[in-house]
Amino acid sequence: MARSSRNPRSFPSRRSSPYTLIFAGLLTLSMFLLILLALGIFSLPISSDNAPKDEVDHRRQHRSVVETDGMGVRGKQWTEILSWQPRAFVYHNFLSKEECEYLIKLAEPHMTKSTVVDSSTGKSKDSRVRTSSGMFLPRGRDKVIKAIEKRIADFTFIPVEHGEGLQILHYEVGQKYEPHFDYFLDEFNTKNGGQRIATVLMYLSDVEEGGETIFPSANVNSSSLPWYNELSECGKRGLSVKPKMGDALLFWSMKPDATLDPLSLHGGCPVIKGNKWSSTKWMHVNEYKV
Numbered sequence: 001m002a003r004s005s006r007n008p009r010s011f012p013s014r015r016s017s018p019y020t021l022i023f024a025g026l027l028t029l030s031m032f033l034l035i036l037l038a039l040g041i042f043s044l045p046i047s048s049d050n051a052p053k054d055e056v057d058h059r060r061q062h063r064s065v066v067e068t069d070g071m072g073v074r075g076k077q078w079t080e081i082l083s084w085q086p087r088a089f090v091y092h093n094f095l096s097k098e099e100c101e102y103l104i105k106l107a108e109p110h111m112t113k114s115t116v117v118d119s120s121t122g123k124s125k126d127s128r129v130r131t132s133s134g135m136f137l138p139r140g141r142d143k144v145i146k147a148i149e150k151r152i153a154d155f156t157f158i159p160v161e162h163g164e165g166l167q168i169l170h171y172e173v174g175q176k177y178e179p180h181f182d183y184f185l186d187e188f189n190t191k192n193g194g195q196r197i198a199t200v201l202m203y204l205s206d207v208e209e210g211g212e213t214i215f216p217s218a219n220v221n222s223s224s225l226p227w228y229n230e231l232s233e234c235g236k237r238g239l240s241v242k243p244k245m246g247d248a249l250l251f252w253s254m255k256p257d258a259t260l261d262p263l264s265l266h267g268g269c270p271v272i273k274g275n276k277w278s279s280t281k282w283m284h285v286n287e288y289k290v
């Protein structure tokens, strides 16, 4: 019987070649980099040292805007078209509750009786037409106000520099602002920034009853509004917006052809129950120097 050969059968060597080792190493390194990229731990450089300085500054500016974007948390936001004649829109939850409370807290110790503009002299005067109290917060006063002003500019497409300082208004029971125009009929008030083009009115509080912002000449069938039955007698006399904390009303005093829009006539109905706090931002056609 033949015995098995004493010489073991020869198998191919299991030792890897240097090329296989290099290939495996490169593959592992790429996988590792891909994982880091996916986790955001590592990023590919998107600018070279030759990138223009302005471009780099712009990116930094953008980041800091995000970091300082207001205060608190805003509810779900959406915009609603109220009317095309005049052009009026509501941006729901434009401000957070914290921002509303912050503005009231800043303004409260400095409130004085509101005035109106005398169209013959262009000067401010006391009037029964407007019985609220108010004060102005300088434009860019602090981080929170800067963020709100930037938000207004984004909403309206009107640069921050075209806006007056924020006016804070307080109406107690019985106080109101009779219908009026925000545009000027005198030359004195248009010297700085030209005509007022649009207004953003932000509601800093809810109002239990009354206090609606009304557009008596709006080309809208107001009785068909879903909230018509909740309006005061004054509010039923035109297109009305019920104040809701955080909402912002934008309306245009000028038409797209740059003529004044008389349908933008508007006012604040008397407060019947509760308190009304609001903030107005008037914006001009040109830069408004502060």
Ligand SMILES: O=C(O)CCC(=O)C(=O)O
Residues within 6 Å of the ligand: 169, 177, 182, 201, 211, 212, 213, 214, 266, 267, 268, 269, 278, 280
């Ligand atoms: O308080 C309102 O609802 C109206 C305020 C207003 O008309 C204004 O600030 O120009």
